[in-house]
Amino acid sequence: MALSKSNLNVGDQHSEQIVDNLTRTQIIQYAGASGDYNPLHTDEIFTTEIAGYPTVFAHGMLTMGMTGKMLTNYVGDGRLTKYGVRFVAQVWPGDSLTATATVEAIREEDGVSVVDLAVSTVNQDGTEVVKGSATARIDG
Amino acid sequence: MATEHFPIEAGHIMLFARSVGDANPIYYDANAAADTEPGHIIPPPTFVQSSAQFTEGYNLRPVIGEPWFGSGKEPTGIQRDSSGGGGGGTGFHAEQHYEYHAPIQPGDVLKAVDMPGNSWEREGRRGGTLKFNESITEYYNQDGVLVVTARSVGVQTSRVVE
Numbered sequence: 081m082a083l084s085k086s087n088l089n090v091g092d093q094h095s096e097q098i099v100d101n102l103t104r105t106q107i108i109q110y111a112g113a114s115g116d117y118n119p120l121h122t123d124e125i126f127t128t129e130i131a132g133y134p135t136v137f138a139h140g141m142l143t144m145g146m147t148g149k150m151l152t153n154y155v156g157d158g159r160l161t162k163y164g165v166r167f168v169a170q171v172w173p174g175d176s177l178t179a180t181a182t183v184e185a186i187r188e189e190d191g192v193s194v195v196d197l198a199v200s201t202v203n204q205d206g207t208e209v210v211k212g213s214a215t216a217r218i219d220g
Numbered sequence: 221m222a223t224e225h226f227p228i229e230a231g232h233i234m235l236f237a238r239s240v241g242d243a244n245p246i247y248y249d250a251n252a253a254a255d256t257e258p259g260h261i262i263p264p265p266t267f268v269q270s271s272a273q274f275t276e277g278y279n280l281r282p283v284i285g286e287p288w289f290g291s292g293k294e295p296t297g298i299q300r301d302s303s304g305g306g307g308g309g310t311g312f313h314a315e316q317h318y319e320y321h322a323p324i325q326p327g328d329v330l331k332a333v334d335m336p337g338n339s340w341e342r343e344g345r346r347g348g349t350l351k352f353n354e355s356i357t358e359y360y361n362q363d364g365v366l367v368v369t370a371r372s373v374g375v376q377t378s379r380v381v382e
Contacts, residue, residue, distance in 0.1 A: 082257065098241065099241055106239065106241065109235075109238060109239040110239040110240065112235070112239070113232070113235040113236040113238070113239040113270060114236065114239070114269055114270045114272060114273075115270050115271075115272035115273035115274075115275075115278065115280075115281055116269075116272055116280050117280050117281050117282060117290075118280045119288075119289060119290035119291065120310070122290075123290040123291050125291040125295050126289070126290045126291045126295055126296055129291075129295040130291075130295050130296045131310060139313075140312070140313040140316070141266060141269050141313065141316065142239070142240065144266050144316055145236075145239070145240035145242075145264060145265075145266040145269075146240050146241055146242075148240065148242075148264055148265040148266050149240060149241065149242040149244075149264070151265065152242075152244065152264070152265060153244075156257065157244070157246050157256050157257060157258055157262060158256075158257055158258040158262055158323060159257075160265055160318075160320055161319065161320050162317070162318065162319050162320070163265050163266075163317070163318050163320075164315070164316065164317030164318065164371070165315065165316060165317075166314065166315045167312070167313055167314060167315065167316075
């Protein structure tokens, strides 16, 4: 189900909880699927004793991937033309994250209707962990 | 780091979608996907990151028979200098951007072409001096069609981020 130009307004928002109580196992699943086996994400002993962090933490790309789920649920499958983020705070085991897309513009690009979205993901304390933007094709 | 041969496989897409907690059937059920607008299984938006599995010499994948910097008998299996991630400072992913040009589906074979981007430095509040490095990767399919452009920014901190 794609978005339609006639039903969209600047300022419209779509939010989803993208993870509730992030587990170390999910971080390990992401390491295995993505191929990023950095021990900072999966190896508690290395991360605390060598790297000096309180515990392992999520790959930024895991948060971007989970945030992408909110985006594709909103704009529809295969509709994204751009998606980018900055990683602004670390995500830890036990975090619960909510991702939000906000309509910034509805416009034409090369004869196709598109929507520009601001993207923001926050943790359970309201701290922003990912900030970005996306563009998707919409029905004219 | 070149990725000459990145085969797009349905099982890999399914595992990746599970890992980001996405139950959308278009990522694992060919029959359900046939009824969608794309008409076939597609990968999630950040899937091309997993081309790392197929990148020669990728430094965050253990090499068979060689020491690994994660823990075993000892907290780390290798001695690293402080600039390499084993000491106070660490490399992090600062930004990631994708542009999607054409569909990807199981059976495709992508080739990634890496290009250097800009480098810059600034003083950070949490991690001392921050050194940023940008890289751009273009993914082409077996027909030579540009399917995704990825722009990544990495940052190296001079001490542990608090």
